Amino acid sequence: MTTEKKKQLRTCLKGHQYYKSSDCPTCPICEADRKPTTGFLSLISAPARRALERKEISSLKQLSEYTEIEISSLHGIGPKVISILKEALIENNLHFKTN
Incomplete structure (x- = not known):
């Protein structure tokens, strides 16, 4: 049923x-x-965008202050979004914080 x-x-x-x-x-x-309509937030889904906004992350520089694990643990952030975020960081000579 x-x-x-x-x-x-x-x-x-x-x-x-x-x-x-x-x-x-x-x-x-x-x-x-x-x-x-522009920037890395325009590339991701609404739930993922809202998750980053709740953490007050609105720039790639701010995103680079978090580890990949921290961002992955947010509701709405899955493997596809992580790959998009990684690519955006790399294109701007940034990366997720390492432990």
């Missing part, structure tokens, strides 16, 4: 209406509107 959650119509604080089956309160329309 599968237990699929039914999508519910929701309205965000800005008045956007959207359907979502998860408990996540994030409005996909608002999230798309605030996605950066």
Whole structure:
């Protein structure tokens, strides 16, 4: 027996209406509107971007002050995002902090 959650119509604080089956309160329309168009944060998914924002990481220099393990442990950061972040760091002559 599968237990699929039914999508519910929701309205965000800005008045956007959207359907979502998860408990996540994030409005996909608002999230798309605030996605950066340049820089390394524009290359990663919204959950990964929010995880870095919660740690107040908005630049590659700030990112380089963390180890790969620290960043990997954040919710929303998986192997694909780590590879994107590593590539962005290398392109800017930076790297994750070593232990």
